[in-house]
Amino acid sequence: MDRGDRGPRDGPEASRPIRDAWDGATDALERAALATFNPLFYGLRSTLRFRRRGYREAPARGAPLSPTMSLWLGGDRARALAGRYDVASLHARLHLGSYALALLRLDLLDLVAARAPDLVLPHAGERLRLLDVGAKNFDSAIALERFFRARVAPASLTGIEIDAFRVYRGLHSRADVAHYYLSLLPAAAPPHRYLAGDVLEHEERYDVVTWFKPFLTSGALLRWGLPRRLLKPEALLAHVADRLLPGGRLLIVNQEEHEAEAQAELLESHGGLRWRRVDLAEAEMKVDEVAYAFVATRE
Numbered sequence: 001m002d003r004g005d006r007g008p009r010d011g012p013e014a015s016r017p018i019r020d021a022w023d024g025a026t027d028a029l030e031r032a033a034l035a036t037f038n039p040l041f042y043g044l045r046s047t048l049r050f051r052r053r054g055y056r057e058a059p060a061r062g063a064p065l066s067p068t069m070s071l072w073l074g075g076d077r078a079r080a081l082a083g084r085y086d087v088a089s090l091h092a093r094l095h096l097g098s099y100a101l102a103l104l105r106l107d108l109l110d111l112v113a114a115r116a117p118d119l120v121l122p123h124a125g126e127r128l129r130l131l132d133v134g135a136k137n138f139d140s141a142i143a144l145e146r147f148f149r150a151r152v153a154p155a156s157l158t159g160i161e162i163d164a165f166r167v168y169r170g171l172h173s174r175a176d177v178a179h180y181y182l183s184l185l186p187a188a189a190p191p192h193r194y195l196a197g198d199v200l201e202h203e204e205r206y207d208v209v210t211w212f213k214p215f216l217t218s219g220a221l222l223r224w225g226l227p228r229r230l231l232k233p234e235a236l237l238a239h240v241a242d243r244l245l246p247g248g249r250l251l252i253v254n255q256e257e258h259e260a261e262a263q264a265e266l267l268e269s270h271g272g273l274r275w276r277r278v279d280l281a282e283a284e285m286k287v288d289e290v291a292y293a294f295v296a297t298r299e
């Protein structure tokens, strides 16, 4: 089974497989179809920039959780995280899947911080500036805000997403969902933001940059609906590393072993960052699909 199939599947956007093994005639056909149609549909989405008001979540509205997720959510670890990071107060305003995802991301951040305490940077400023690259619908926003507020300092969040206008079945776009999640967070100055655009064109600098599941292979990128021309792992790493203020931290999370190996090579050849790999044992992650993290510091 694909590792990606194990993520929470009842949020506005199911976790998608990250894989790059194209074998057999069906896969070749799929690849050719995606390579042909992705530029068309991506172009259309980017031109239409679909938005619709009124996106809301509630526990009763989302799809039911998988048995594994329900078990995890009712367990000691999830309860402890909800209490420690004050997430329970948002329960009534989220689908169960989104609530579970916030806790899973907190689980990941908490485990990484335990193994790599340097993720938690010393911070002298009043408010930490945080950028999440490839934010999708910014479903990491709640976990990121809660984690950094509890561990370092309150944060002003910016999520940037190149494909912000993908439309869900309920006729809301990623951007609609992202703005809803940000509306649940305490107001910040500078304000929290969700930017629709290419991070390569973003020039601001941050104390912390997070990058969950960057594309390192054309297979994963095509299956997420993007045109192949957007696969630029080296240029992206160089530019994202440049978004860090001196002493800033970069957290990269990969989903597959082969991606983690490719990520390590990229970091090595980039050369401008002090970095370490943090492997999270599958047993520790329980139900989440990601298991490899890199914490890097800009000297």
Ligand SMILES: C[S@@+](CC[C@H](N)C(=O)[O-])C[C@H]1O[C@@H](n2cnc3c(N)ncnc32)[C@H](O)[C@@H]1O
Pocket: 133, 134, 135, 136, 160, 161, 162, 163, 197, 198, 199, 200, 211, 212, 213, 214, 215, 224, 226, 230, 236
């Ligand atoms: C594998 S998905 C991961 C999404 C999300 N971070 C998560 O953990 O679920 C990678 C995301 O990066 C976005 N992306 C790819 N290239 C980008 C770029 N140059 N600038 C901004 N976002 C980008 C994609 O559209 C996609 O939403």
